[in-house]
Amino acid sequence: MSRFLSPAKICLILLIDVYFNHEAKASDTIHLLSFISKHILRRNGNSKTSEDQSQAPQITSLNQFQTLLTPLTSNLPGRSLYDVYLRYLWGLTSFEQLDHLFEKSRTPDPESTSRCLPISSSSPFGQYLRRCQLEFVRLQFSDAQQLWEDFLIFRESSWSAWAARNPDEAESRDSGGISMDDLVSPILLDRQQKRRADGHQVLPSQDLLDRTIQFQLEQIQGTGCRLPSEMQDRLADMIQHASSRPADVHFINFFNSWRSGAYSEAIDNLHRYFDYAMESYGSHQTIKTYHQYALLHLAVLHADFGSYEEAISAMDECIATARENQDSRCLNFGLSWLLHLRRAHPEYIKHERLLHSTAFAGSDSDILFFLQQKALESKDWTQLSSTLLSQAESVVQSGQSVAKALDYSYQSHHLNSKYALHGLQPTQVRLHGSLFSQIGLFSLAQLQGETFATIFERKATRPEALSMQCVQAYQLACRGNYEGAMEKLMKNDPSSYRTLRMHNLHFGFANMIRNEIAASERLVPKIKPLRNMAEPDVAFETHVLEIEYLQKANKSQVALEKIEELFREFKTDPGSSYIHRIRLLIIKANLWAHVGKPTKGFSIALRAANAGYMRCLLPYLCQGVAALAAILIELEEYEAARRLLDSVIPKALETADIFLSARLYSLLTDTLVGQATKDHTKGSKDFDQLLNSAQVYLERAKEGFDKVQDLDGTLACLQKKALLFRFRGEEALAEEMEEMYDAEVGEVRRREREMRGVEG
Known part of the structure; x- marks a missing residue:
């Protein structure tokens, strides 16, 4: 060649x-x-079109x-x-x-x-x-x-x-x-005949081979995927007939090994790549440059396989080398990555050598300020847009106003549109959808997900696209559409894209709602490894799922100990998410009401509702009010509970959270029945009117619980219906409700026996 x-x-x-x-x-x-x-x-690299x-x-x-x-x-x-x-x-x-x-x-x-x-x-x-x-x-x-x-x-x-x-x-x-x-x-x-028998018809030059390899590098780095097997075979055939083996081939092998999960092989290929690269470009300055990028890739590789202490050490050395060489691009990426790691896995920062690393890199706010100033000085709009998105995430995590986070997100969107930063548009859309979901604008959050899937998915990296699909599946699961959620997840082969644990998380969520304790017991240990590898939000969901399993399995004491353990972790970790703390307060308040001690959860529910109100977090405000209303009902404060529920139900309906709306309607039924029996005599006009309203809201609650397949809520509604009908003297309807109740319980026990049999 x-x-x-x-x-x-x-x-x-x-x-x-x-x-x-x-x-x-x-x-x-x-x-x-x-x-x-x-x-x-x-064509010049700066003038390439999207088609090129x-x-x-x-x-x-x-x-x-x-x-x-x-x-x-x-x-x-x-x-x-x-x-x-x-x-x-x-x-x-x-x-x-x-x-x-x-x-x-x-x-x-x-x-x-x-x-x-x-x-x-x-x-x-x-x-x-x-x-x-x-x-x-x-x-x-x-x-x-x-x-x-x-x-x-x-x-x-x-x-x-x-x-x-x-x-x-x-x-x-x-x-x-x-x-x-x-x-x-x-x-x-004779030589011609042998070459014909070789079957190698396409004979490129070394120049075209190098261009092909460079293009493949751009694709795998841009999308985050492995090289397709057909292209790997074709590239290997081309390299076999080449006069020399390009060093970039070893980097492609490193990326393929990395994405396929071969940790040791990936490290070997990475070392081999930089050895060949430094041998090919042997100047002292080039060797220093390759050294810092070798450390950069090594840190990312260690982090992807869970070796976070080694990753932090390698990234610290990369940042020091980049500052010494005045390589702002590598320095900015290293600082951004270190900031992301601190947020995703704060527990490993404690093991960081403080004098060597944390003091050297600075605090999170210092890093963001440095990155923003450097981006403005150099007019690096990509870095500036990325920094604005990081600031938006930091604002939400620290419990500041969501409006400020939306402001940062809109600034990033403006830069992406003005300077055609296509690579950051998927990230901005995904963050925007998350912010809309937190303030209760579920329809806009769903619209952002559809926009991502329709327009920006082809521009996003494969992990980012998978993350958005998992978010959409989770939204469907929260609305009771478990089949649609599983169908969306199954569009991606879990063995190829490493979404198997996300499948288990959704299965566990569905089984918990359906009260399938045996299946949940089997799935809870399978999702625990997510806590060490997944994002903080996903890791927190595994804790929530485990607490709910303990509650349904009548292990309330263990669930309370689990909650206290999480609170201790949040106290020692100043970077923990503010939203996670609010959700944990709501779970704890509901658990105290579940074990029959509502007074212990009153102040906790009040704190959660106040935090949701002050930060404009509408879904958590509604959940906090629901927990507070449940406690007031246990204390027979029906009038106060009704005023709270009447004020929050219209807002809850805007969130499109069917389970939350059903629970609020069920609580409103309890307050109406409590008011009727406590403040009015039987047979009076107000008494009958309150019971009629309670029956209407109870039917709405049952429809919601049926839609999300919440067995506990459905059984509670059937039981309340039977009591209402019997209280009003309608024995036939009361017996019908009891039969439906017995049928539901029998079906649950049958499924439970089947799951136990499979498990055994």
Whole structure:
């Protein structure tokens, strides 16, 4: 394989000859010039269009020439331009003529120049021909002969088309185009036969191989995916015939090993890549640059496989080296990544060497301020937009106003739109949807998810797209559409994209709602590993699921101990999420009411509701009010509970949280019945009106619990209905409700026995 020349480039030179010899009609020259320019001109990286970036540098084959030239007509009657091109292609019958072709491109024949279009040495065509001639002169004779033999094999696919048009000339040649009348070397024929048997038809140059590898690197780094197996085989075949093995191949192997979960192999390939890279670019400054990027990749690799202490150590050294080399790009990325790791896994920061690392990198606010100032100074809009998104996340996590986080998000959106920062648009849309969900605008949050899936998913990295799909599946699960949630998750192979634990999390959530304790007991241990590997929000969901399992399994004391343990962790971790603390307060208040000690949860529920109100977190305000109302009902403060519920139910309906709305309706039923029996005499108008209203709201609550398949809520509604009907003297309806209750309980016990049998 030569450094630049290939059989395809020889075919392009012949196509240029076809154009300059006026073989094509004037109306077809645009198609001809467009094809040639596409393959000889290199666009600047700053001026690439989205279409250019989405297409790999294709290796030119004769099929492409045929597709282009067959519809075009030539100046010869009855002949297409492809027929004329084959005449030029098969006109090369010896290595001497190939040498003459390159020599002619440097010094054209005066006679032919007078009747052909002139070629300026400064034109793109002239520069291309001059470089081809220069590269051919630099070739060793053995390499030039190898190029000629590759060309003979490359053009064999057009033998039948040329022989059909030129039968007389075809009789005196073999399928390689060599004249049988000449004294042909048996060695050449034998080597040709072996190369035909090799089956390697596409023979790129080293230059095209390097461009292909660079393109594949851009794709795998941009999308976060492994190289497809078909492309891996094709690339390996190309490298096998290359004169030298590019160092970037080892980086591709590193990325494939990393994404496939081969930790040791990934480290070996990473070391091998930087060893070869420093050997190829051996200057002292280059070695220092490669060292810091080696540390950067090593830190990310360690973190992805759960070795966070090693990751922090490697990233600290990377930041120090980047500051020493004044590499702002590497420094900014290292600081951003360290900030992300501190938020995602704060427990490992305690093991950080404080004097060497934390004091060196600075606090989270210092890092964000530094990144923002550097981005403004250098007008690095990508870094500035990313920093604004990080500030928005920091605002929400620290419990500040969501309006401030939305302000940062809108600023990032403005930069993304103004400067076409397509890579950050998916992240901004995902964050925007999360903020809408936190303030209770569920319809807008769902719209952001649909926008992401429709418009921005192809621009997002694979992990980001998977994360958004998991969020959408979780939204469906919260609305009771468990089948739709599983269907969305199953669109991605869990073994390939490592979403198996997310499947278990959704299964556990569904089983808990359905009161399938045996299945939940089996799934809870399977989702615990998520706490060490997943994002903080997902890890917290596993804790919530475990607490709910303990509560339903009548292990309330263990659940309270679990809650206290989480509170102790939050106290020692100043970077813990404020929303997680509010949710834990609500869970604790509900648990005290569940065990029959509502007074202990009163102040806790009041704190949770107040925190949700002060931070405009509508869903958590509604949940806190629901917990507070349940406690007031236990204390027989029906009037106060009713006023709270009447004020919060309209807001809760806006959140589209069906379970929350059903619970509020159920609590409102309790307050109405309590008021009727406590403040009014039986048979009075107000008494009957309150009971009628209670029955209406109870039916709404049951519909909501049925929709989300909450068995406990459904059974409670049936039990309350039976009591209401019996209290009003409607025994037939009361017995019907009891039968429905017994049927539901029997179905649960049957499923429980089946699950126990499977488990056993």
